[in-house]
Amino acid sequence: MIVPPVVYVPCDFPASPDGELAVDLRPTRDGQVALIVYTALDRLVSCCGPHQPWVVMPTADLDKVGEVAPYDLILLDIEIPGELRREAAR
Incomplete structure (x- = not known):
């Protein structure tokens, strides 16, 4: 599979007053922590729903994400x- 030079990364809603987003890490069934990324914005919306916050970043920077928010694997x-998707921010 060819991975594009940029990916769309789901984020959690800002929890701090500065509005900074945090990547949305998800647990897997076997207890690992997954960073989920999407190769196109329409795929992110289709797979995560319309209320999912996201950020676009160079694929090469995914290692840097792991330094701040450690993960075991990347899912593409x-x-x-539906029951695990983000709802509209309140």
């Missing part, structure tokens, strides 16, 4: 079940 273009 996977669908998030």
